[in-house]
Amino acid sequence: xxxKDKTFFEYPVFNNIRDLIYNAIKEYPNHVAFRIKEKDNGExxxxxxxxxxxxxxxxxxxxxxxxxxxxxKKIAIIAKNRYEWVLSYIAILLGGMVVxxxxxxxxxxxxxxSLLKADVQAIIYEDKYKDIMETLRKSExxxxxxxxxxxxxxxxxxxxxxxxxxxxxxxxxxxxxxxCEIKEKELAELVFTSxxxxxxxxxMLSQYNIANNISDMLxxxxxxxxxxxxxxxxxxxxxxxxxxxxxxxxxxxxVFPDGLRYIAQNxxxxxxxxxxxxxxxxxxxxxxIEKKIEEQGKSKLIKIAKKFTNLLLKLGIDIRRKxxxxxIDEIGGxxxxxxxxxxxxxxxxxxxxxxxxxTGQGYGLTETAPVVCAENSRFRRYGSVGFPMKRVEIxxxxxxxxxxxxxxxxxxxVMLGYYxxxxxxxxxxxxxxxxxxxxxxxxKDGYVFVTGRKKNMxxxxxxxxxxxxxxxxxxxxxxxxxECFVFGLxxxxxxxxxxxxxxxxxxxxEKYADKSIDEIKDIIWEKIKETNKLLPKYKYVKNMILTNxxxxxxxxxxxxxxxxMKKMNLG
Numbered sequence: 001x002x003x004k005d006k007t008f009f010e011y012p013v014f015n016n017i018r019d020l021i022y023n024a025i026k027e028y029p030n031h032v033a034f035r036i037k038e039k040d041n042g043e044x045x046x047x048x049x050x051x052x053x054x055x056x057x058x059x060x061x062x063x064x065x066x067x068x069x070x071x072x073k074k075i076a077i078i079a080k081n082r083y084e085w086v087l088s089y090i091a092i093l094l095g096g097m098v099v100x101x102x103x104x105x106x107x108x109x110x111x112x113x114s115l116l117k118a119d120v121q122a123i124i125y126e127d128k129y130k131d132i133m134e135t136l137r138k139s140e141x142x143x144x145x146x147x148x149x150x151x152x153x154x155x156x157x158x159x160x161x162x163x164x165x166x167x168x169x170x171x172x173x174x175x176x177x178x179x180c181e182i183k184e185k186e187l188a189e190l191v192f193t194s195x196x197x198x199x200x201x202x203x204m205l206s207q208y209n210i211a212n213n214i215s216d217m218l219x220x221x222x223x224x225x226x227x228x229x230x231x232x233x234x235x236x237x238x239x240x241x242x243x244x245x246x247x248x249x250x251x252x253x254x255v256f257p258d259g260l261r262y263i264a265q266n267x268x269x270x271x272x273x274x275x276x277x278x279x280x281x282x283x284x285x286x287x288x289i290e291k292k293i294e295e296q297g298k299s300k301l302i303k304i305a306k307k308f309t310n311l312l313l314k315l316g317i318d319i320r321r322k323x324x325x326x327x328i329d330e331i332g333g334x335x336x337x338x339x340x341x342x343x344x345x346x347x348x349x350x351x352x353x354x355x356x357x358x359t360g361q362g363y364g365l366t367e368t369a370p371v372v373c374a375e376n377s378r379f380r381r382y383g384s385v386g387f388p389m390k391r392v393e394i395x396x397x398x399x400x401x402x403x404x405x406x407x408x409x410x411x412x413x414v415m416l417g418y419y420x421x422x423x424x425x426x427x428x429x430x431x432x433x434x435x436x437x438x439x440x441x442x443x444k445d446g447y448v449f450v451t452g453r454k455k456n457m458x459x460x461x462x463x464x465x466x467x468x469x470x471x472x473x474x475x476x477x478x479x480x481x482x483e484c485f486v487f488g489l490x491x492x493x494x495x496x497x498x499x500x501x502x503x504x505x506x507x508x509x510e511k512y513a514d515k516s517i518d519e520i521k522d523i524i525w526e527k528i529k530e531t532n533k534l535l536p537k538y539k540y541v542k543n544m545i546l547t548n549x550x551x552x553x554x555x556x557x558x559x560x561x562x563x564x565m566k567k568m569n570l571g
Contacts, residue, residue: 006379007219007390011249014215016182016207017093020249025055028225028251034083035228035255035270049083051251057163061091063177064166068146070122071180074190076100076115079126081231081256084150084159086244088124089235093188093207096180100190101236103555108132115142118190118202118419122146127153184208190419191238193366202419205238209369212412214246216389222336222358222377225251227274230266232257232281234555238370239340243276264288267332275337279344280483280557282337282359286348289327289355302327306354320356327355338362338374341556343450343473346382353380361385363450367434368392369413373448384447389413394448395433396441400465403441404451408433439467456561458487461494464538468561471541474531475499479507480524483551485559489543489570498543499528500564502551521546 014020029052036047049057065075075092077099079085092099100118102111111132115123123144125133133147133156152158166177189205229247231254233240247254255270257263263281266272275282293302302324309320321328328334337352337359344361352359360375363385372394375386388394392411399405414434417425428435439457440450452467459465468486475484482504488495501524508520515523525544532540545568552560552567 006387008378009219009222011215011218014211016184016211017090017188017245018182018207020211020214020245021055021058021090021094024248024251025051031225031251032253033248034086035253036083037256037258051248054087057087058091058094059178060163060166060170061087061159062095062166063169063174064162065091065095065097065122066177066180067165067169067174068122068162070097070146071095071176072097073121074098074100074119076102076118076120076123077125078102078104078106078111078123078129078236079150080104080128081233081235081240082126082150083256084124084126085235086231086254088159089241089244090248094182095177096182096188098187098190101241103192103236104234105555108135112136112139112142114192115144120144122148124148124159125150127151130156182207184211185416187416189241191236191366201421201424203366204416204419205369206416209413209415210242210245212391213242213369213371213389214249216391216413217246217371217374218249219390220374220376220379221246221338223247223250223252223274227252227335228270228272229254229274229276230257230263230270230272231255232263232275232277237556238366239276239364239556242370247274264331267334268330270332272332273335275334277337277339278341278557279339279348280342282339282352283345283348285331286351289330290351292330293327309356310354318356320354324355328357331357336377340364340371342558343469345473345477347477350382363438363448365436365438367415367428367436368409368411369415371413372407372409372436381443381445381447384443384449387446387448394442397435399441404439405441406454407436407438407440407448407450409436410434458495458497460488460497460538462538466497466539471497471499471531471535471539474534475501475528475541478524478527478531479511480504480520480527483559485551485561485564486541487561487565487570496543497539497541498545499541500545500547500551500568502547502549505548517546 031051032048033051033054034049038045038047075097077085077088089099100120102114121143127149130153136142148159149156150159185206185208187204188207191203192200193203229252231244233243235241257266293299305323309323312319334357340362349359358377360380362371362374364370364372371389372392373386373388379387395408396405397408410433437454438450439452439454440448442448452469456468457465471486472484475481480503482502484499484501486499489498512520528541552563
């Protein structure tokens with residue numbers, strides 16, 4: 001099973017986004033590409049946009065952008081996930097221009113710094129940013145010629161007018177946009193890595209990088225044209241934007257969430273079958289299911305049913321979705337889930353699969369456009385991140401006595417480099433291999449396991465190396481722990497292995513309402529000492545800080561460890 005080719009779906013290899021999108025238009029012209037909810041005087045209505053209608057609108061907007069002289073220019077997008085974001089993104093790429101997605105959570109100064117760093121000439125934004133855009137117009141630092149708003153605001157160029165203008169030009173025979181050259185292996189997308197803007201790098205991706213990665217994913221992931229996808233992951237992140245291209249490549253219908261608080265409601269509302277998300281949200285979904293089962297007194301019954309259906313599954317009989325239909329209906333009828341950006345709890349992954357909701361993990365980085373490897377419906381090993389994509393090679397460098405080393409990647413998905421940062425590029429790309437900064441190993445069957453980030457590694461005085469992620473995975477399983485991060489607390493010339501825990505207030509109220517905070521702290525600490533016993537003594541956590549404050553995070557819900565340590569005066 002270590003053979004490299006584990007593909008089992010058919011999908012062409014595309015080297016640019018335009019060919020990929022036009023293939024989808026040919027295959028699924030009348031499929032609904034996007035279902036958009038609109039509210040008017042309290043009345044809700046849904047608007048369906050087919051694939052054919054979508055490409056028509058893309059070409060109109062693209063022609064409108066060309067009429068502003070933006071050929072070969074860099075165009076930024078900043079907005080929440082919405083139809084106009086995808087429309088702008090595809091229009092820019094299909095016109096051979098360079099797209100610069102910006103994190104909607106950036107501060108005003110970070111927005112300005114990002115636009116400056118990326119040499120942006122135009123920006124498409126939603127009206128939430130109208131004030132900062134007015135300020136930027138007056139700035140002498142920037143070279144932005146066009147400010148295009150997704151809403152109609154007096155005195156501001158409106159994206160709808162640009163689309164109408166493009167439509168008129170197309171009808172008059174203007175084919176400059178339609179016939180423009182796509183330079184597949186040149187810069188197409190400039191993406192800032194997670195982190196604060198001051199120290200984040202701008203990753204240069206080509207259409208060749210992105211399109212090949214999408215082709216690889218669609219060879220192995222069971223994504224169907226009948227699926228409904230909810231666009232939850234932020235589009236400014238490659239996991240979100242490339243994920244959306246995967247959906248378009250397979251003819252899927254995409255809907256947009258009303259916000260984090262409404263995810264459960266939206267799953268039912270739209271009958272969502274496909275979900276790509278981060279572990280924190282997927283784990284919360286599972287917790288709610290388990291809680292409801294427990295409240296109904298069905299925990300024992302469900303456990304017996306899982307054993308029975310898994311036994312039948314081994315005999316080639318799959319009745320999971322029939323047996324657990326009531327559970328599945330509670331989350332809208334979900335069929336397929338992909339988790340990425342961090343490690344998913346093994347029990348949660350197995351739990352969803354036991355219900356008949358195919359769930360797997362993937363691994364990737366912005367620099368790899370983004371997917372390196374993934375599990376799927378046929379090949380899964382709990383705890384692993386699956387196997388490499390068809391055209392991706394992985395090797396483990398500088399292996400230690402435990403068989404763990406740095407993960408290096410080679411393939412068509414590896415970035416062009418960091419924008420205007422040759423030194424950093426040379427540090428991570430050597431002889432065609434991208435050195436990820438992640439540590440891990442490959443088992444005898446070819447499954448890849450990620451053990452932690454090189455930059456997060458804690459080194460003890462005796463030379464022992466500890467990946468905090470391993471300890472965090474164990475501690476996060478404790479019912480009272482909502483989240484945690486492990487760090488080395490300086491102590492003399494060594495470090496004391498410590499953990500900062502955010503306790504789960506809901507669990508505390510439900511199960512430990514009669515306990516004081518000091519008692520809660522003691523309970524958690526005793527449970528941490530139990531998790532210690534699962535590991536060698538040098539990995540024992542020996543100190544705990546308890547908090548109810550939210551951790552500082554990236555837009556994909558990763559804890560910003562070093563900022564948290566600075567907050568504790570340890571950075």
